[in-house]
Amino acid sequence: MIYKNDPASIQVFLTDTSNLKTGHTPGVFFPETADEVVGLLRDASSSGKRFAVAGNGTGTTGGRIPEGDYVISMQKLQHIGEPVRLSETEALLTVQAGAVLEDIQKKVENNGWFYPPDPTEGLCFIGSTIANNSSGARSFRYGPTRDHILRILVALPQGELIDIPRGKYLADENDMFHIELPRAGTLSFRRPQYRMPATSKHNAGYYSKEHMDLIDLFIGSEGTLGIILEADLKLIPFPRHLFSGLVYFSTIDDLFGFTEQAKENASSVDPRVLEFFDANALGFLRQNYPDIPENTAGAIFFEQETAPEREETDLGAWLDLMESSHALVDASWIALDRNEQRKLTTFRHTLPLLVNEWLGRQQESKISTDMAVPDRSFRKLFDFYNESCRINRFTFIIFGHIGDAHVHLNILPRNREEFLRAKELYRQFVQKAIDLGGTLSAEHGIGKLKSGYLVSMYGDAGIREMAKIKKTFDPDLVLNIGNLIPVSYLATDKP
DSSP states (O other), X not given: OEEEOSHHHHHGGGOOTTOOOOOBOSOEEEXXXXXXXXXXXXXXXXXTOOEEEEOSSOOSSOXXXXXXXXXXXXXXXXXXXXXXEEETTEEEEEEEXXXXXXXXXXXXXXXXXXXXXXXXXXXXXXXXXXXXXXXXTTHHHHOOXXXXXXXXXXXXXXXXXXXXXXXXXXXXXXXXXXXXXXXXXXXXXXOOOSOOOSOSOOOSSOOOOTXXXXXXHHTTSTTSSOEEEEEEEEEEEOOOEEEXXXXXXXXXXXXXXXXXXXXTTTTXXXXXXXXXXXXXXXXXXXXXXXXXXXXXXXXXXXXXXXXXTTHHHHHHHHHHHHHHTTBOGGGOEEEXXXXXXXXXXXXXXXXXXXXXXXXXXXXXXOEEOOOXXXXXXXXXXXXHHHHHHHHTTOOEEEEXXXXXTEEEEEEOOSSHHHXXXXXXXXXXXXXXXXXXXXXXXXXXXXXXXXXXXXXHHHHHHHHHHHHHHHHHHOTTOOBSTTSSSOHHHHHHOOO
């Protein structure tokens, strides 16, 4: 196993896209086998080491940033197997945790299969996407990562492996799990008793439901219960035909009416993606795309899978919906072939690049939301975002996954005073989302950046439930301390 402790090697592991600057570590381990990971954990209690697990640095919440802990990098565990056909409509792919998502997607596509989860950053490690239950634009149709995982292999903090295929370990009628392990003995614990929010996307805290599967507890647990080393991914046949579009609107009410009908398939449309850009986001994009019409209230990007024999009918349904919703049909952009679709994808991904360029000329970092609410409450949250930012005269943009009632508000402070006001306003956004029955985080997770807000969502009792489960698996507190669960709760709760 490789170990590095020189400053140049360490530095790259002290950052991600969260802008946290407090990271420090004695050194970084680069295990190449599952046994080497288990060995590090097995010796942790006697050696006094604690570990932070590092993905590829694409996270937004500081989850991989060590605060004095040693780092375990997953980058050497990068093997991608071959697709194994299970039926005409399903295949399986075994991958190691450090495999890059983009490489996985290319390989399965070349073999005629499709792995639907599609986080914006394709360079993330697959293990990180599982630990974070990542989602993205295609979650509107296909759901988050959890829905596409058949098995995981996990190194537990006490230093042993557990293989968890879906369906093997289920909570009993009393909501209890009883797991027999060679070294740790019997681990017994109760699933969390708090209620999950009624949102289509949710990634804040441990998953819970009646008769739940143990695999779903680990998915989205942000590496606090064990290190995911390997997974079996569920694949479906690759959709051969697709078209997409970017539809502009002169009023926000027309845009919301269009979106509501598209989500309800009211006009025989069947989107797999529904994404939103507000007028301010389009303003950023206009510097690269001058054909964006002026005085536009917003735009919707959509994708739909189709077949050659029904493509004309499907396109007609979208055009009918656009016209009935008073869209700016002549100015809108329909992409029928792969080349035009790539151009539209580039359009979507240009926005964060332009925002980062703008921020590079400022002294402060952005304040960004990741909340989602039930569909019925989304307009209230959206209007609250807009009104609050306008009252404060902030520079801001709103964009993202409107199909899941989940958009990202980015406040772009121009000075320190605006940054501090925006941070205070963020607390109001958290409370508003919770009051509307929503979630603190829909897809980016909690990490270290947001753990202090989690109590607002679950209350003291809910966090204590999480802490007890954490300490059942990790009684010596050696793994990813500071992620998800506030450290103060780990100091007082016993398994």
